[in-house]
Amino acid sequence: MEKSPISLHKKLFYHPDRLSSFLKTGSTTPITWELDPTNNCNHDCIGCYAKGAGGRSNNEFLRLEEAKDYVDQIHDLGAKAVNLTGGGDPMMNRATPEIVSYIKSKGMDIGMVTNGSLFNDKNSEIILENCTWVRISLDSGSPKVFSEIRRRPEKEFWIIIDKIGKLAALKRKIESDCTIGVGFLTSKQTIPDMVEFTKLMRSSFIDYVEFRPFHGDYTIPYNIDDCLKMQTETFKVHYNTFKYNGSYKKKYCKCHGQNFSGIINVHKVYVCCHFRGVEKYELGDLRESSLEEIWNSDRRKNIVDNIDFNDCIALCKLDLVNRSLSELEGEPSHVNFI
Ligand code: SF4
Ligand code: SF4
Numbered sequence: 626m627e628k629s630p631i632s633l634h635k636k637l638f639y640h641p642d643r644l645s646s647f648l649k650t651g652s653t654t655p656i657t658w659e660l661d662p663t664n665n666c667n668h669d670c671i672g673c674y675a676k677g678a679g680g681r682s683n684n685e686f687l688r689l690e691e692a693k694d695y696v697d698q699i700h701d702l703g704a705k706a707v708n709l710t711g712g713g714d715p716m717m718n719r720a721t722p723e724i725v726s727y728i729k730s731k732g733m734d735i736g737m738v739t740n741g742s743l744f745n746d747k748n749s750e751i752i753l754e755n756c757t758w759v760r761i762s763l764d765s766g767s768p769k770v771f772s773e774i775r776r777r778p779e780k781e782f783w784i785i786i787d788k789i790g791k792l793a794a795l796k797r798k799i800e801s802d803c804t805i806g807v808g809f810l811t812s813k814q815t816i817p818d819m820v821e822f823t824k825l826m827r828s829s830f831i832d833y834v835e836f837r838p839f840h841g842d843y844t845i846p847y848n849i850d851d852c853l854k855m856q857t858e859t860f861k862v863h864y865n866t867f868k869y870n871g872s873y874k875k876k877y878c879k880c881h882g883q884n885f886s887g888i889i890n891v892h893k894v895y896v897c898c899h900f901r902g903v904e905k906y907e908l909g910d911l912r913e914s915s916l917e918e919i920w921n922s923d924r925r926k927n928i929v930d931n932i933d934f935n936d937c938i939a940l941c942k943l944d945l946v947n948r949s950l951s952e953l954e955g956e957p958s959h960v961n962f963i
Contacts, residue, residue: 630863633942634949637885640705647884648953654920655887658699659898661712662687662721664891668714668740669776670764672839684713685891689720693727695889698916704887706734706757712890712901716743722751729755738762738808742781744788746795753792753801760835761789762808764815766822774815790829797830805831806863812839816846823852823862833861840938843871873939877951880932882943887920894919896928899938906932 636656637644646653663686666673687695699707707728709715716739718724728735734757741761744752752759765771768779775781793805807826809819819836826834836846846852849864856862883897890901892911900906906928909919919925 632945634945637946637949640885643885647881647950651881653884654702655704656885657706657708658704658887658889659708659710660692660695660699660724661888661890661901662692662709662715662718662724664711664713665717666711666713666740667717667742667777671774671776672841686718687720687724687891689723691892692720692724695911695916696724696728696731696733698911699887699889700731700733702916702920704733706736708736708738710736710738710898714740714743716748722748725751725755736760740775741785741788741792741807744792746791749792749795750799753796753799753803756803758804758806759792760806760808761785762810763789763822764808764810764839766809766818766820766825770815770818786825786829789826789831793830804833806833806835807831808835808837810839811836811844811846812842813844815839816844816848819846819848820851823855827855827857827860830860832859833863835863837865838869843869845869868940870940875934875937875939875944875947877947879951879954880929880937880943880947881950881954882946883929885946886943889916896932897941897943899941900936903936905936 640656643653643656663684665684665686696707709721709724715721715737725735725737735755736758737752737756738760739762741763763771763785764774765782768782771777771782772779789805789807795801796803796805809815809822811819823834834852836849836852838844845866853862853864880897886897888895888898888901889911894908894911894916895901895903896906896908908925908928909922911919914922
């Protein structure tokens, strides 16, 4: 059964050393790093932000030795977890299963976001044995919508559904603790598929499905209650209404969240996951400087101090973290009275 999820900002309580260092100095090193093993992908999703930001189009990938070097540097900077994502699709890099095993050998947790099209018996077992969680992005519950959104042939929808079912079956067979989720970005185009998608996923015996709005389309799904009703003890439906507040504006002045969560897109380090491939927010290149040098550089400080919120997504990944941390700024009064 899926363990209870908690909000990103509440996870900070589990890392008092980082919080303490942040409170003392205004900076710390990431607890989690996103690492993109490649910018290549075999899908062509409408609105793929990695592609839109120029990240995916260069088709770069990490060689195993480069990935190991970056994982070592991530570990030495004190990270607790690595999330393999994109960029492109992590599984487009053949070295990814070995990268997964290597991250685990360093004692760090691993998560993976993938389109699920490249799972096979061999790599599935490595992933299930080593990852804490895997999230497959599908965004559809029918071959037609799948094909419209992902710009792949309709028949591939059923191939991926089959792979998801096999992954979940293998998880039970080898008694893996890996949490398997499938993501669905809601939009006017995809909302009609939500109920069928939820039914299909429940019968695939995965742990959860997650609905989030496609960036820029905050249409409230009219059928969300029918999806929520399909939850069982072992199958959860995640849906947060606050993510659908299209008129939300950030009230804090600084992005402190980026201190706790780093992003390496193949060789380059960026301020946050939303700015992959955006030169203005590129902190450095690991082929030229070490991760520690980049993290402690004046360039990073300057970029972080000058983040323009007009460039940012309103409800970005670290928004809740930023809201919490902004309350700790300055010298709050009466902190000893709880
Ligand atoms: S699967 Fe992910 S990386 Fe690939 S095209 Fe779709 S959104 Fe982009
Ligand atoms: S999008 Fe969010 S996480 Fe990224 S820089 Fe802006 S506020 Fe920070």
